[in-house]
Amino acid sequence: MIVAGDSASRTKTFSDEDVRSFANISGDNNPIHLDDEYAAGTQFGQRLVHGILTSGLISAVLGTQLPGPGSVYIKQTINFRAPVYIGDTITATVTAKKIREDKPIATFETVCKNEAGKVVINGEAVLLLPTE
Amino acid sequence: MIVAGDSASRTKTFSDEDVRSFANISGDNNPIHLDDEYAAGTQFGQRLVHGILTSGLISAVLGTQLPGPGSVYIKQTINFRAPVYIGDTITATVTAKKIREDKPIATFETVCKNEAGKVVINGEAVLLLPTE
Numbered sequence: 001m002i003v004a005g006d007s008a009s010r011t012k013t014f015s016d017e018d019v020r021s022f023a024n025i026s027g028d029n030n031p032i033h034l035d036d037e038y039a040a041g042t043q044f045g046q047r048l049v050h051g052i053l054t055s056g057l058i059s060a061v062l063g064t065q066l067p068g069p070g071s072v073y074i075k076q077t078i079n080f081r082a083p084v085y086i087g088d089t090i091t092a093t094v095t096a097k098k099i100r101e102d103k104p105i106a107t108f109e110t111v112c113k114n115e116a117g118k119v120v121i122n123g124e125a126v127l128l129l130p131t132e
Numbered sequence: 133m134i135v136a137g138d139s140a141s142r143t144k145t146f147s148d149e150d151v152r153s154f155a156n157i158s159g160d161n162n163p164i165h166l167d168d169e170y171a172a173g174t175q176f177g178q179r180l181v182h183g184i185l186t187s188g189l190i191s192a193v194l195g196t197q198l199p200g201p202g203s204v205y206i207k208q209t210i211n212f213r214a215p216v217y218i219g220d221t222i223t224a225t226v227t228a229k230k231i232r233e234d235k236p237i238a239t240f241e242t243v244c245k246n247e248a249g250k251v252v253i254n255g256e257a258v259l260l261l262p263t264e
Contacts, residue, residue, distance in 0.1 A: 010159060018157045025150045026188030027142060030195035032202075042202070051205045052184060052191040056158030059184040063162035070164075070174070073183045078208045 002096050002106055002129060008066035009093040012057055014049045016086050022053040049084040055121055057092035058110045062125055066094055067106065070130025074105070077123040082114070089115040094125065104129040134228050134238055134261060140198035141225040144189055146181045148218050154185040181216040187253055189224035190242045194257055198226055199238065202262025206237070209255040214246070221247040226257065236261040 023029045031038035032048050039047040055078050062071065084090060090112050098107040106129055112121040155161045163170035164180050171179040187210050194203065216222060222244050230239040238261055244253040 012159060021153055021157050022188065025153050025185065026192050027144060028188060028192035028195045030201050032195075038201075050188070050191060050195075052188045052208075053157065056154065056160060056182070056184045059182060060158050060160035063160045063164075063182075069162050069170075073212045075212065076184075076210045078210070080205045080207065 002067055002099060004096050004099060006066060007093060007095040008061050009091055010057060010061045010065065011089060011091040013087065013089040014053065014084065018053065019047070019049055019086060022050050026050070026052070028052075044083050044085075047086050049086060049088065051078070051080045051084070051121070054084050054090055054112055057090055057112060058094060058121070058125065061092050061094045062108065062110075062127060066096070066108075067127055067129050072128040073125070074128055075124075075126040076110070079122050080120075081122060082118055082120045084114065084120050090120065097124075099129075104131050134199055134231060136228050136231060138198060139225060139227040140193050141223055142189060142193045142197065143221060143223040145219065145221040146185065146216065150185065151179070151181055151218060154182050158182070158184070160184075176215050176217075179218050181218060181220065183210065183212045183216070183253070186216050186222055186244055189222055189244060190226060190253070190257065193224050193226045194240065194242075194259060198228070198240075199259055199261050204260040205257070206260055207256075207258040208242070209257075211254050212252075213254060214250055214252045216246065216252050222252065229256075231261075236263050
């Protein structure tokens with residue numbers, strides 16, 4: 001039984017191999033993720049982890065920890081607040097905000113921070129909760 | 133120069149290997165994605181492609197086609213409307229809806245459909261456009 005305020009988190013360091021693997025399976029081979037020389041000439045100065053790959057860490061917490069297996073993703077909003085560079089260590093935290101009384105549906109605040117504590121992604125997720 | 137109505141799309145068939153690879157790099161090893169026996173006992177009856185992996189196809193169109201390299205992701209909303217099964221062929225389409233006049237920021241409608249034409253994901257993306 002989930003109550004408002006329940007929270008779970010997970011931390012991962014995103015490697016060059018992760019980024020190349022995600023480029024391969026998603027088809028997103030934008031050079032900002034893959035090409036050092038191109039990235040050096042952008043406002044970011046170096047290659048970035050795909051935003052959707054970073055947000056996969058939120059999905060991992062939701063799908064395996066809170067609410068966990070049996071839940072069904074209904075909606076996710078993702079605000080990309082700051083760049084994530086190759087090698088950054090990201091912590092995704094999900095916190096239950098609202099649990100509907102009429103249906104097993106809950107809204108979670110979803111945040112990713114880098115190791116400096118800076119918010120790189122925030123937003124909300126809505127999930128159908130597992131029912132036994 | 134992007135104008136409202138501009139559209140781009142991309143199609144991909146999501147394989148078991150894609151799903152296992154995404155589970156590995158995201159850490160989302162929810163059994164609904166990986167375990168045939170578990171999945172058979174759920175409302176879906178079979179394993180699902182991770183929703184965030186499917187939405188990576190939207191990110192691929194935005195990052196490589198429209199608006200393409202040099203654009204910066206500001207926001208993505210994702211409504212998960214129907215399940216995506218292993219082996220489904222998904223087409224992601226992005227369509228420019230609003231281009232701001234004061235800043236190089238555009239809003240795109242983002243939709244994924246399966247091969248039967250059913251909407252599996254819809255939502256909106258906001259991006260900072262490349263400026264020369």
